[in-house]
Amino acid sequence: MEGVSFDALLWLSFGGPEGPADVRPFLENVTRGRGVPPERLDEVEQHYQHFGGVSPINRLNREAIAAVEAELAGQGVKLPVYFGNRNWHPMAEDTLGKMLADGVQRALVFPTSAYGGYSACRQYDEDIERARAAVGAASDEQQAPELVKLRQFFDHPLFIDSFADATRQALASLPDGARLVFTAHSVPVSADKAAGPPSEGGGRYSKQVAEASRLVAEAVGVAEYDVVWQSRSGPPQIPWLDPDIVDHIEALHEQGVTAVAVCPIGFVSDHLEVIWDLDNEAAEKAGELGMAFARVATPNSDPRFAQLVVELVREHTEGVTPRKLSDFTAAGCTVNGAPCAPLCCEPVKRPAR
Ligand SMILES: CC1=C(CCC(=O)O)c2cc3nc(cc4[nH]c(cc5[nH]c(cc1n2)c(C)c5CCC(=O)O)c(CCC(=O)O)c4C)C(CCC(=O)O)=C3C
Ligand SMILES: [Fe+2]
The missing domain is CATH 3.40.50.1400 (Rossmann fold)
Incomplete structure (x- = not known):
């Protein structure tokens, strides 16, 4: 079995506010151009403020990343893990800038969603594209790192x-x-x-x-x-x-x-x-x-989740055979934010309402 070498793993997630003042700007980021009515935003803002304006998502991601780092080390896989989000800090583009500065040329990306579809898969491709464009534009000499997204795992x-x-x-x-x-x-x-x-x-x-x-x-x-x-x-x-x-x-x-x-x-x-x-x-x-x-x-906090991520990584680095329990196509694995296939999970135009 052949493997391909990578310099890093980018943990790519949704992001969430970490204090009361973050909530509104976070919600604006999530819903920009998506035709979500302001009344709905007000309602969701209250859900977040109920928890002191702090979403658990960033903490949960950091905990999962620590578990994955331990699992990688335990399995002898040398791969630094970076954390970036779509909608809140650390933003994917800032993280990718850091990766570039650290000399990363090629990285795997783990999106924190198991499924296909626009919101669950294709939008993470868009994040990858946006982050690469942001760091590519910021430096004339260097190219953005190549980013290979790991596959959907709903049937792993x-x-x-x-x-x-x-x-x-x-x-x-x-x-x-x-x-x-x-x-x-x-x-x-x-x-x-x-x-x-x-x-x-x-x-x-x-x-x-x-x-x-x-x-x-x-x-x-x-x-x-x-x-x-x-x-x-x-x-x-x-x-x-x-x-x-x-x-x-x-x-x-x-x-x-x-x-x-x-x-x-x-x-x-x-x-x-x-x-x-x-x-x-x-x-x-x-x-x-x-x-x-x-x-x-x-x-998230089950040790099997970290094992799953490392196994998906090893499908690439060591040619480990993908394990799946369904006959559905293994999809979602693309390079530099390309869609799985032409017109796959095309964003649907949302009315401005
Ligand atoms: C399929 C799917 C997943 C699962 C896949 C995945 O995990 O990626 C997911 C995850 C999440 N969704 C999240 C939060 C939000 N989603 C919103 C809005 C929307 N979600 C959508 C879909 C999905 N969302 C859609 C079609 C919209 C309408 C706007 C649009 O067309 O894009 C809004 C706006 C307010 C509202 O109207 O609810 C918020 C705040 C958080 C973070 C929670 C936290 O902070 O802990 C997470 C993990
Ligand atoms: Fe959502």
């Missing part, structure tokens, strides 16, 4: 096993007959239709979320479960993937369900959408209805 056994164990634990904490419900970040229906290469017929994001959910349910031996969505944004007249988790809990209650385990399959860590939209809103709804509620832990 280490990702599925981590969620499966956490799901077993959540179910064990609930009375018999609890309903298992998977949830992922909603996206506009038009964005999901445009997800994947046109030849695939669209829906790459929702199909992958459904497949990861199926794999976890199968691993825990649950035959009946639901896949629903959360954290809908955008103007109300634009259709997004539904049902919403909170509405779904009500519907389950009406069907006589008395306990629910909610597995945030669409996320790798306990960031704000998880601790607010699930641990507060969904849990509160369940409480109001007298339903028992358990939220399944995300993989």
Whole structure:
């Protein structure tokens, strides 16, 4: 098996505010040009201010990076890890500037999302392109480092096993007959239709979320479960993937369900959408209805998550055979922010509302 050598690993994430004054500018960064109504922004600002204006996401990323550094060292892989974000400091372009100054010529990139689709995959390609353009433009002589993005991992056994164990634990904490419900970040229906290469017929994001959910349910031996969505944004007249988790809990209650385990399959860590939209809103709804509620832990702090990242790295550096539990195409691995295929996950024009 042949490997290719790299100088560094760039951990590329979403970013989040680290104090009350960061919240509004962070939200402006996230929603620039995306047609999100100001009322929605005001509402989300309150979610962040509820936690003192601090999103857990940067801390969780730093913890995961420390675990990956230890795992790399343990496996004898010499690769410094850098951290950059799309929407908040450290910004990807600043980090890439630092990498260039440190002499990095070629790096792997780990995006903190397991899935395909515009928001979960292609937008990280855009971040890579933007960061490279920023550092390329800043120096006449030097070229931006080459950046190779690691593949989507929604069907990797280490990702599925981590969620499966956490799901077993959540179910064990609930009375018999609890309903298992998977949830992922909603996206506009038009964005999901445009997800994947046109030849695939669209829906790459929702199909992958459904497949990861199926794999976890199968691993825990649950035959009946639901896949629903959360954290809908955008103007109300634009259709997004539904049902919403909170509405779904009500519907389950009406069907006589008395306990629910909610597995945030669409996320790798306990960031704000998880601790607010699930641990507060969904849990509160369940409480109001007298339903028992358990939220399944995300993989971020599971040692298998660091192992997963290192294994994805070794697919490149040592030609390790990719492990996958589904028949879906292994996608997402591209160079310098190129799309997976022509017109793959094309951004859909958002109305200014
Ligand atoms: C698919 C998907 C993921 C999963 C893939 C991945 O993980 O990348 C994800 C993750 C995240 N989304 C996050 C935060 C936000 N997302 C927003 C808005 C939006 N998300 C979208 C989709 C997704 N988002 C979309 C289609 C929008 C509408 C605007 C647009 O078309 O782009 C807004 C604006 C306010 C609002 O309306 O909610 C915020 C603040 C955070 C950080 C949380 C923290 O701080 O801890 C994380 C990890
Ligand atoms: Fe989001």
